[in-house]
Amino acid sequence: MAKGLPKRSEDYSKWYNELVKKADLAEHSAVKGCMIIKPYGYSIWEKMQAALDKMFKDTGHSNAYFPLFVPKSYLSKEADHVEGFAKECAVVTHYRLKNAEDGSGVIVDPDAKLEEELIVRPTSETVIWSTYKNWIQSYRDLPILVNQWANVVRWEMRTRLFLRTAEFLWQEGHTAHATRREAEAETVQMLNIYATFAEEFMAMPVVKGVKTESEKFPGAIDTYCIEALMQDGKALQAGTSHFLGQNFAKAFDVKFADKEGKLEHVWGTSWGVSTRLMGALIMAHSDDEGLVLPPKLAPIQVVIVPIFKTEEQLESIREVADGFKHELLKLGVSVKFDDRDTNSPGWKFAEYEMKGVPVRIAIGPRDIENGTVEIARRDTKEKKVVSKDEAVQYITDLMEDIQRNIYAKAMDFRAELTTDVSSYEEFKEVLDGKGGFVSAHWDGTAETEEKIKEETKATIRCIPMDAEEEDGVCIYSGKPSKRKVLFARAY
């Protein structure tokens, strides 16, 4: 393991890339824009999945699986939807390879051309709605509350590990309802689940809001989102929940008979979060020493590093360490005792700091003698010598404190980098200076939004749901505005 990380203040983007590799989260694959998620990175994702999955189940959803391939014709059924995804779809045209006659290797067999080309799903609305058509006849079949954990492919020009990759992992929920009101409630409910997950598990504060017309999901009536702020002052969309209205029901002819026997189109929602959350998690808390993970998502919550010269010393440390391990495991804390004699303690300290392990226990001969251990926390790097008997309680308290502390720190940072402005001059000044979220009045037109984007590279991240009504004038056009919206430069 190479040492050292570029400083955030010097080259944020390099810092991020190096961190992803050095913390053993992911690496680039042979295929451009794709990534290999390494076991350590993947186990963080699994913890995210587990927490989210439980929240989905607790609100009545079930998992299912729909195919990777989408018949090309499906994609053309909803006009906005095609428009949105056509440019980035991978297409399967053949189904067989053969050996080249000149022995140069394997080639696509030209005789094995598919009748209808298949699209690798960029998202599954079309497959799912074509299926829902068969599942739904009456109001008794509703609601349908389905989620799937899957991979999707969007052929992006420019990719970054976790933040934007050609193939990524996500969950996509697709629900069908009898009424508009119920579908809207579902959309908001799932947004709230995402926000709760981000704040309670990732320790990452988010703004809940609605996307503008130009930023919303192709095919949706409304797109709700959670927006987070990264340490470089750029915003990151961390999750979306869409109210689809009857758009897909109409495109795929999904109707149900209501209690009066009248045929109506079904109301839909879809919602998703992806491995992009990994990027958000990394950028929300980590420092120049490496990853900082919230205890609730850390694959290893506590690491025990022995400091020893002799085999006898190691054995007496092992006894203490095993005791801790046992007790902590009983409390549901994941513990690793790193008794390798191939690396020095100092090396291990640096290694686990890079990997963001929240709590480290060091035990050496001195501790054995005194009946103590040294406990270090990753977030502040503070160390404390604690008596052996108090250690378990100390650690469980400490983990809660770390979870709280990194959230509070991220919250303070966001508060610091959220600025109210009242003029376009001020707006540009803040963007070019400290960055972050800029709250400003906007006249509600796509033209103004587009102009501002062209001139400043800032986009409207969302219209915050808790925005209070207040009369003002648009910072760009001077036209009247009813509420402020949140601008930022974004990932």
Place this chain on the structure above:
RNA sequence: CGGGGCGUAGCGCAGCCCGGUUAGCGCACCUGGUUUGGGACCAGGGGGUCGCAGGUUCGAAUCCUGCCGCCCCGACCA
């Protein structure tokens, strides 16, 4: 798709401008020994189609032509 950069050992790089011993350094790896409270040290050792294909030359990692791949920065997007 535009601009820039890179491709030499598992990783990170030097060598290339100005062609010429056996292609070198750090990390990692292997062996032995000493070490271990913040990325240990000494000695020895193994590992290379120099991205690919042509060309120039007595001789190419180095010069020329073409190609491929990846990364970074922009435009576009989750």
